[in-house]
Amino acid sequence: MAPMGIRLSPLGVAVFCLLGLGVLYHLYSGFLAGRFSLFGLSSEPGGGAAGPAAAADGGTVDLREMLAVSVLAAVRGGDEVRRVRESNVLHEKSKGKTREGAEDKMTSGDVLSNRKMFYLLKTAFPSVQINTEEHVDAADQEVILWDHKIPEDILKEVTTPKEVPAESVTVWIDPLDATQEYTEDLRKYVTTMVCVAVNGKPVLGVIHKPFSEYTAWAMVDGGSNVKARSSYNEKTPRIVVSRSHSGMVRQVALQTFGNQTTIIPAGGAGYKVLALLDVPDKSQEKADLYIHVTYIKKWDICAGNAILKALGGHMTTLSGEEISYTGSDGIEGGLLASIRMNHQALVRKLPDLEKTGHK
Ligand SMILES: Nc1ncnc2c1ncn2[C@@H]1O[C@H](COP(=O)(O)O)[C@@H](OP(=O)(O)O)[C@H]1O
Numbered sequence: 208m209a210p211m212g213i214r215l216s217p218l219g220v221a222v223f224c225l226l227g228l229g230v231l232y233h234l235y236s237g238f239l240a241g242r243f244s245l246f247g248l249s250s251e252p253g254g255g256a257a258g259p260a261a262a263a264d265g266g267t268v269d270l271r272e273m274l275a276v277s278v279l280a281a282v283r284g285g286d287e288v289r290r291v292r293e294s295n296v297l298h299e300k301s302k303g304k305t306r307e308g309a310e311d312k313m314t315s316g317d318v319l320s321n322r323k324m325f326y327l328l329k330t331a332f333p334s335v336q337i338n339t340e341e342h343v344d345a346a347d348q349e350v351i352l353w354d355h356k357i358p359e360d361i362l363k364e365v366t367t368p369k370e371v372p373a374e375s376v377t378v379w380i381d382p383l384d385a386t387q388e389y390t391e392d393l394r395k396y397v398t399t400m401v402c403v404a405v406n407g408k409p410v411l412g413v414i415h416k417p418f419s420e421y422t423a424w425a426m427v428d429g430g431s432n433v434k435a436r437s438s439y440n441e442k443t444p445r446i447v448v449s450r451s452h453s454g455m456v457r458q459v460a461l462q463t464f465g466n467q468t469t470i471i472p473a474g475g476a477g478y479k480v481l482a483l484l485d486v487p488d489k490s491q492e493k494a495d496l497y498i499h500v501t502y503i504k505k506w507d508i509c510a511g512n513a514i515l516k517a518l519g520g521h522m523t524t525l526s527g528e529e530i531s532y533t534g535s536d537g538i539e540g541g542l543l544a545s546i547r548m549n550h551q552a553l554v555r556k557l558p559d560l561e562k563t564g565h566k
C-alpha cells in the first residue's frame with residue numbers, strides 16, 4: 208500500500224527508472240571518470256605527475272584528439288601568461304641556479320599556465336603520463352572539461368583518428384618558455400608548448416605565442432598548420448642561439464661556419480624553432496639553424512622537435528643522436544635543429560664539444 212494515499216503511476220515509475228539508468232550510464236561513460244581519476248593523481252616534487260597506466264576507454268588514446276586538447280591547453284595557458292604579464296604582478300622567484308650559474312626563474316605566469324594546461328590534459332586523458340616543467344599542486348586541483356570538439360583545421364589535415372596505447376604516450380608541457388625574457392618584458396620570445404611522444408619519439412607538437420596569438424602545430428604522418436620556408440642558407444647560415452643560456456655557442460658557431468655567419472641571440476626554445484619555419488607573425492625573426500650547447504630540458508625542446516620532424520626537418524644532439532622523450536628530464540649533448548638541409552653533414556662539421564672544451 209502506498210503511504211498517505213499516494214498512488215504511483217506505472218508510467219511515472221518507468222520514466223523515473225529510465226532517467227536513473229541514464230544518469231548511471233553518464234557516470235560510467237567517462238564524464239565523471241576524469242574527475243574521479245584526478246583524486247588518484249600523484250604529484251612529484253619539482254614537476255611531473257603520473258596517472259594510472261591504462262586509459263578509461265580500453266587502453267588506447269586518439270592522437271588527433273590529443274592534438275586538439277594540446278592546442279586548447281597551449282592557448283588557455285597562454286591566456287594566463289598574458290593576463291599575469293599585463294597585470295604587472297609577476298611574483299618572480301628563483302627555483303635555484305642552472306648548472307652554469309644562471310637564475311632559474313619562475314613567476315605566477317608559469318604557475319597559473321601550468322595549472323590550466325596540466326589539468327586540461329589530465330582531465331581529458333587521465334591515463335597518460337604527463338611531465339611538466341612546474342610543480343603540480345595536488346591540493347589545488349582543477350577539473351577543466353574538454354568539449355570533445357576537434358577544430359576544423361585539424362580535421363582537414365588529420366582526416367582519421369590515430370589510436371595508440373595509452374601506456375606508450377608521454378606528454379611534455381612547457382607552460383611558459385622564455386621565463387627569463389618574460390620577466391624582462393620581452394614578450395615576443397614567450398611561448399607555451401605541448402608535446403606528445405609515443406614510445407619516446409616526438410609525434411605531435413604545439414607552440415603557441417600568447418602575445419601575438421599565433422599557434423603552430425604539427426603531427427608526424429598527420430599534418431600541420433605550418434610549413435618550412437622555401438630556401439635556407441647552408442653555407443653561411445644565420446644561426447639562432449640562446450641569449451640567456453648561451454655557454455660557448457658563439458665560438459662553436461663561428462668556428463664551424465666562419466666569421467661571416469650571423470648569430471641571432473633570442474629567448475625561448477619554442478621561439479628559436481619557429482625562427483626556422485615560415486611563420487606569418489611579424490615579431491618572429493628568421494634563421495637557418497638553431498644551435499644550443501648547454502644542458503636543456505625535454506619540455507623545452509620536445510614540441511619543436513615534433514614539429515620539425517613532421518615537416519621533414521631534424522632536431523638532434525650536436526653529435527647527431529636522436530633524443531628520446533621518456534625517462535630523464537634533460538639532455539646533455541646540446542642541440543642542432545635544421546630543416547631542408549643535410550643534417551648529418553652539419554653534424555660532421557661541428558666540433559666535438561667534449562674535446563674542444565666548448566661545453
Ligand atoms: N643550461 C640550461 N639549464 C637549464 N635550463 C636551460 C638551459 N639552457 C636553456 N634552458 C631552458 O631552455 C629554455 C630556452 O632557453 P634559452 O631561452 O636560453 O634558449 C628556457 O626554458 P624556460 O624559460 O621554460 O625555463 C631555459 O630555462
Ligand SMILES: [Mg+2]
Pocket residue numbers: 381383384385476506507
Ligand atoms: Mg622552457
